[in-house]
Amino acid sequence: MTETLTATKVAVTRDDLIDFVYAEARMLDEGRFDEWLTLWATDGMYWMPLEWNQQDPILETSLLYEDQFMLRLRVERLNGARTFSQKPKSRCLHVLNRPDVDLIDNEAGRYKVVTRMIYVETRLDEQFELAITATHDLAWQDGLKITQKRVDILNCDAAFGNIQLLP
Template sequence: MDDATLQNKVEKFLFTEARLLDSGDFSAWLELYAPDGIYWMPSQPGQTDAKTVASIIYEDHPILSIRVQRLFEARALVLTPMPETVHMLSNIEVEDAGEDGLVRAEATFICIQYQANEQKIFSGRQRFDLLPEGDSFRIRLKRVDLLNAGGTLPLITIPF
């Protein structure tokens, strides 16, 4: 596949992921992950180890499934009302599949979250390891590097 076609396919996939989050369709969002997929939000800038250094979030597919299930439970009072989000992605860079078959992508992002008359803004870089599947991809790894990682963060209740 030529570079322009790959770039277009990856951009479309990343925009779909953002749209699913913004629409609150967390079940469909979870389906974008490979069974061995990981969602990682490091706690420190430049963090390279997710297993021996504490992370803000480090969740495999089974734990992500529990997170999604809990988003819809009536007991989730912290989510009443459910936060609304708007994701903006830019500067998307794509690297063709390497020897491991994964397509790597990076993007800058801004996520604006609104809940109960309070607006929070999160920003940084997202890095993806994407496993080609049919005409699309599955997420093997999504790493969210917050611009203010290492600082004091507000409560993060939903993925972005």
């Protein structure tokens, strides 16, 4: 992955990374899921731990730990004709705090951005909010791509009803 980068000179800035995180959230809020899928590295994983400070996504239960096949399934399901839990559809809104850029490594083409946000999801008469910390691990692969998005929910150990869209 990172080999591609040595050929081209990359100079990703702090603003580029912050813009990326805002753009991703906006795609989700506007339901532009197909476009959202293009933001991912082919081996990118979306991880939402079940436990606070969870370290292992494989041998412990998580809320989500999904590869590109599963994310594509999620998106196609949201668009499907017989997706009963999405009749009517949910809407969501990400209200972002200023992202912290924790790593800019243009040599290796590796970046890390940590963003605190309030996630709001609604359907019919129900609405709920989640306080979350999103950690984006990004890599330069002819553009910025997500290699892992980790979403930590402040009350990850609480009992939830359906969380149908993507925080």
